[in-house]
Amino acid sequence: MSMRQRLYGLAAVAVLAAAIMGFLAYFNSRSIVEAQIQRGGLVAAESAASNVTNWLEGRMEIVATASRNCSYLWNNYGIAGQLLKPYLQNLTKSYKDMGFMDVFLALEDGTFIDGVGWTPPADWDARTRPWYKAALDAGNTILTTPYVDSNTGDMIVSLAVPLLDDSGAALGVLGADMSLKSLIAMVSQQRILGAGFGVLVGPDGTVVAHPSKDVVMKENMTKPSKVIPPALAEAGGRMVKGEKGTAVYRSAEGDQRILFYQPLPQGWSLGLVVPQDELLGPIATLGLRQLGVAAATILLLGFLVVTLSRSLMKPLQHLLAVSGEVEKGDLTLSTGMGGTDEMSQLGRALDGVIGAQRQILLELRREGDQMGRQSRTLEEIAGKTESTLEQVKERAGVLSRMADENAQAVEAANAGVEEVASSAQGSALAASEASSYAETLKGNAEGAETLIRNTADRVGEMAQSFRQVSGAVAQLNDQASRIDQIVTTIAGIADQTNLLALNAAIEAARAGEAGRGFAVVAEEVRKLAEESNSAARSIGDLARGIVAGTGVAVQSAGSGVALAESVERETGLMRQRIAEVLGAITQIVDQIQNVAATSQEQSAGAQEMAASVERLSRGTQSARDLSEEILRVVSELADTSRKLGEASGQLDQFAGSFQEMMRRYRLEGDAPVRALGA
Structure with missing residues (x-):
């Protein structure tokens, strides 16, 4: 269309x-x-x-x-x-x-x-x-x-x-x-x-x-x-x-x-x-107005389209002709449109595109020639590099084998040194453990001494307490005996009071009506005397019970005092024995600590020697790894150099094809730039 x-x-x-x-x-x-x-x-x-x-x-x-x-x-x-x-x-x-x-x-x-x-x-x-x-x-x-x-x-x-x-x-x-x-x-x-x-x-x-x-x-x-x-x-x-x-x-x-x-x-x-x-x-009314506006708009639009088509088709056909020639490879043409309307601006823009494309193709032609020369030079360098890397690869193989032999020798020496260090360290550890046990035993003995000393002090205090209790119980027994005497006196007074109350009651009865109030008082006094007598008997029974109990308590307190004094003597002897044992343990601890110090010095020397051999082993291993890495890198470089040579050959072929393609275009160097139809 x-x-x-x-x-x-x-x-x-x-x-x-x-x-x-x-x-x-x-x-x-x-x-x-x-x-x-x-x-x-x-x-x-x-x-x-x-x-x-x-x-x-x-x-x-x-x-x-x-x-x-x-x-x-x-x-x-x-x-x-x-x-x-x-x-x-x-x-x-x-x-x-x-x-x-x-x-x-x-x-x-x-x-x-x-x-x-x-x-x-x-x-x-x-x-x-x-x-x-x-x-x-x-x-x-x-x-x-x-x-x-x-x-x-x-x-x-x-x-x-x-x-x-x-x-x-x-x-x-x-x-x-x-x-x-x-x-x-x-x-x-x-x-x-x-x-x-x-x-x-x-x-x-x-x-x-x-x-x-x-x-x-x-x-x-x-x-x-x-x-x-x-x-x-x-x-x-x-x-x-x-x-x-x-x-x-x-x-x-x-x-x-x-x-x-x-x-x-x-x-x-x-x-x-x-x-x-x-x-x-x-x-x-509104509909008719809208239809009128639409009809006027349609007529105006048709007129504008016809006018626009006539003003656009001629410049477009000229632009199409120039584009067709450019498509065939002639980049020396231009539209030659110098007006100020949009189509002229489009023509000048097309001239700019053609000029830019022409410059790009000229630059590509120069770059293609240079790329051909560089690809051939790169192919020669790749061949020489591949030969050199093969020689380096052989030397890296010899270095890797020597590093393996050194590593095996150092590993054997390291095993012997580690065995000696292990034995010395075991002796030092055993001596250290014995010293620790001896210190613990010494601490336990000191704790036992402190405990026995405290026990002896408590036993002395207990004996003193027993003596005080024995004195208090004896005093209580004596006071309880006195209570019994007092109770006997109270009972006698109560009997006499009862007898007096009885006599008073008889006299009140003889007095007749006048002594009735006195008879009541006498009766109350008699009852009080009987209650006092009963209470006195109860107190006497209680006092006799206290006397019996305090007698037993006096005997028990005496036995406790004797037992406490015996225990006090035994704890004194135990404190003496513990002090002797503590002195012996202190001497044993000193000797064990001397042995442990000597073992530690031997272990430290053996460990230092093992560390030196270990550093030597790591250095030897690093050298072996480095030689293997060098061998691997050299091998990769050799492969890369070979691939580079192949790529250089392919690049040389591409450069030749590119130069052949560029010869199809007619550029500024082949003919001067001209307008179509000029």
Whole structure:
């Protein structure tokens, strides 16, 4: 495919893309606007529903407040004060501008008080009215279904709320009749973007508010009719169910309309109706404008493509001709384009590429000649190097064998020296261990001496303690013997006291009534004497037991003193024997330490000699390893030199082939540079 065909194809694709973009922009804009209309309609319906709800709830709150005020008047002043009627009349007058037509009160006893002074007929009973029963059943403010007032012919709705006393019992119902003219006007004037109207539907589907009086309270939104098409009736069914959303239907006039509906808390539903053409009219205008812009863009694009193709094809053909000659090997050509446009700049860039390629090939030609000469020289050097390395390889083999023989001799000498060092070190180790054991034995003997000395001291202290205990026990025995004597004296005194108490009791008996108190005292003294005698006998028994026990303790303490003195003598002899043993052990330790020192000196000398032989062995081993490494390196160098010679030959062949290839190009040295066609 030629460049011209590609440009025309590109133009066709661009035209098609512009057309597709125009249609997509139109449909996207339409979708966006429709989505915005949908959202705006729902928001408008929600806002209108909020306004209606606030309108109704505000009036319901007025009725609820009036009910609480009436309850207060009733509970505090009663009906006898005639306060309720003036209050209801004042309410009716005050809220007339808000649509209130009448405020009234129906009591449980059948009394009816009206704010406008209306007197019901004799057979009329407010307690049988639907609003009265509904308010009592609900227990709060209720809103009746709209209806036409028989007196005024206006659309009204009744509000009712129970009236309660302090105990919560029902006193009656407060009600109010309210006109819906202002509500109908407000609902009918609701619009979306300045178009359409509003409609209010009751809980049963009855049309409560509509711009047409022929529809208000005469049509049911859920039932198809001449005014209500089936699609609108279906939407009405969803409205009375408390749903929210949108619906599209064709009206009786034949135009397409959109309904946006929103439920109200009171059971009603509000809808906003707008003709579809009035909403989508701006979209059609926008689409025509976009299509016009797309058509103009397509025409301008086609003109630009044709003009561009004519201005590009001639320079491109010239550049293609120059490129073809360069491809054949003629690098002495140039485009000769000296203009300032992009194609001339491209031509000069191509001249630069050709010139750079020409210089590169000239340099490659010179480098190829030099590479051929150097490859031949390198091949000669590689041959000489290979011969020299073979001679070095032979000398390295002789050196490696001599290093092996020296290493074997040093290893044999090292084995003998290590055996001598091992024997000396064993003797030194045995002597060191004997010295350590002797030191341990000496330490144990010194510890035993210290222990025996401490034991002897403790035994002396124990003997002294036994002597003190023996003296204390003897003193206790003596004191216990004295207690027995004291107890005998107390027993005698108690017997005499008992005898005196008995005599006193006899004398008191003789005295008769006058001596009765003295007889009681005598009896108590006698009992005390008997108890003292009994206690004295117990103390005597205890004292005799103490005397017997302390006698045994005195004998035991004497035996302990004798035993302690015997042990004290034995520990003295043991201390003497231990001191003699400790002296002998000290002499043995000194002799063993002398032997260990001598063995250590011999071991150190043998180890030093072994270390010297070991260093000699390592040096010999290093020399052997070094000779083997030299032999290996020389072998590798010989192989490398041989490969270098082979590579030099291949490089010489490549240099010849490269020079032959370079002769195919026509360069600056072969002919002067010229423009094509010059």
